[in-house]
Amino acid sequence: MTPAVAGADDVALPTPLGDQFYAAPANIGDYANGDVVASRRMPNPPGFMNIETWQLKFRSTDMYERPIAAVTTLLLPVNRSANAPLLSFQDIVNALGLECAPSRTLFTQTNSLTARQGPALNGLLAQGWVIAVPDHLGPRSAYGAAQLGGRITLDGIKAGKNFRLANISRSPVGLIGYSGGGMATAWAAALAPTYAPGLRLAGSAYGGAPMNLIKMAEGLGYNNPHPAFGLAYAAAVGLSREYPDEIPMWDNLTDLGRSMYLQMQNACTNEILKIGQDHSADEMTPDVKIFDDPVVRAVVQANGLDTYPGTPNSPVFEWHSPTDELIPVESILTTNNKYCRAGVRVSSLLTPAPNHVAAYPLGIPGAIQWLGERFAGVPAPSTC
The missing domain is CATH 3.40.50.1820 (Alpha/Beta hydrolase fold, catalytic domain)
Known part of the structure; x- marks a missing residue:
């Protein structure tokens, strides 16, 4: 591939x-x-x-x-x-x-x-x-x-x-x-x-x-360490893969953030949870949190069905x-x-x-x- x-x-x-x-x-x-x-x-x-x-x-x-x-x-x-x-x-x-x-x-x-x-x-x-x-x-x-x-x-x-x-x-x-x-x-x-x-x-x-991925991420270690933070971080990595122009994630990470990013490169669920356990978003970026960027926030929001204008038929x-x-x-x-x-x-x-x-x-x-x-x-x- x-x-x-x-x-x-x-x-x-x-x-x-x-x-x-x-x-x-x-x-x-x-x-x-x-x-x-x-x-x-x-x-x-x-x-x-x-x-x-x-x-x-x-x-x-x-x-x-x-x-x-x-x-x-x-x-x-x-x-x-x-x-x-x-x-x-x-x-x-x-x-x-x-x-x-x-x-x-x-x-x-x-x-x-x-x-x-x-x-x-x-x-x-x-x-x-x-x-x-x-x-x-x-x-x-x-x-x-x-x-x-x-x-x-x-x-x-x-x-x-x-x-x-x-x-x-x-x-x-x-x-x-x-x-x-x-x-x-x-x-x-x-x-x-x-x-x-x-x-x-x-x-x-x-x-x-x-x-709503923003609210989900905010509940999984955005402000404080969380046992399931790995899921939120993995979702951020996945979004950066699909929207690299809007989410150049690698360029805005701390050393710990980059280390975890690379550790998760080929990880499945259990490993993702282990890598991210009890970490938080504050540790991943040096200054500005990811959702403070309006472009990033808009992309993540667009992947939430509660605000998507379309409905099933x-x-x-x-x-x-x-x-x-x-x-x-x-x-x-x-x-x-x-x-x-x-x-x-x-x-x-x-x-x-x-x-x-x-x-x-x-x-x-x-x-x-x-x-x-x-x-x-x-x-x-x-x-x-």
């Missing part, structure tokens, strides 16, 4: 994968969004049965409107019918390394909640659902660049529909994801009317989704903890209310979970049932 593009801050882009399947061809710009550039049959991931596994390389577009190559992993039940339901599953990928992407971790069962969801996903596959798992952080593993995740998710769905062997060109489409995966899912739903107007979604289910199922320690709940409620006012059918589930992690499994059964009803054509309920 070619890790950099013109103008990119390449100080700490991820180390390229040796697997040339991920490389963008020289003529990537000749393809349309969602066109399949290459495909390959893969062995089935550990724990998955009675399926065929394919990986698709497809064309998408980065936030400077330049063509990029992205990858999705397609799980095809052998007993599927033509145009079976297609579920795009956005994994929780809080990472900066390319080896942390689902197309890699699905086959290693490391650093991936996708692998730990094997039984649940197998249940859906046994029903004949097709499951697509996109590498929604893109070829630069731009964690935090939430709009990009939405674009790649939508283009990955289109690629699956364009893959003739799958026979899902007219399949109803649903999306699901939690936390970072929920962020990509929520953005895909909001962007669909404008970025992929020809793609019709049956519905999107997401939980624990960050709706399909129903939404959303769930969260009332006391989420990582995600600002008020921004979730603001976004839900905005969608309700716009006429979106929103079903919001307030779980009894005491924290972010515990809310994940509590919402999955309801989300799956809700998606099944959308696939069956049942009108969507609303808690608006």
Whole structure:
């Protein structure tokens, strides 16, 4: 893979994968969004049965409107019918390394909640659902660049529909994801009317989704040390990868900030948390904090759905903890209310979970049932 593009801050882009399947061809710009550039049959991931596994390389577009190559992993039940339901599953990928992407971790069962969801996903596959798992952080593993995740998710769905062997060109489409995966899912739903107007979604289910990255970062060590500061810092690194012209991050770091930046270059979630544990933004920059720069602040704000002017044109199922320690709940409620006012059918589930992690499994059964009803054509309920 070619890790950099013109103008990119390449100080700490991820180390390229040796697997040339991920490389963008020289003529990537000749393809349309969602066109399949290459495909390959893969062995089935550990724990998955009675399926065929394919990986698709497809064309998408980065936030400077330049063509990029992205990858999705397609799980095809052998007993599927033509145009079976297609579920795009956005994994929780809080990472900066390319080896942390689902197309890699699905086959290693490391650093991936996708692998730990094997039984649940197998249940859906046994029903004949097709499951697509996109590498929604893109070829630069731009964690935090939430709009990009939405674009790649939508283009990955289109690629699956364009893959003739799958026979899902007219399949109803649903999306699901939690936390970072929920962020990509929520953005895909909001962007669909404008970025992929020809793609019709049956519905999107997401939980624990960050709706305002500035407020999230401010709660994770912006002013004081925090155990989960690594997530906020990794998101800043990822945003600098995707918006290098607006966020020349390397030039404005302390020695400690640069050291941590480089340590995180290829890190997955656990390592990111360890590197950033009990640090703060004050230690990363010598004088001015990152959000004090109006250009940087505008970019980060543009990746928050609570202020994004667009709304989904399909129903939404959303769930969260009332006391989420990582995600600002008020921004979730603001976004839900905005969608309700716009006429979106929103079903919001307030779980009894005491924290972010515990809310994940509590919402999955309801989300799956809700998606099944959308696939069956049942009108969507609303808690608006």
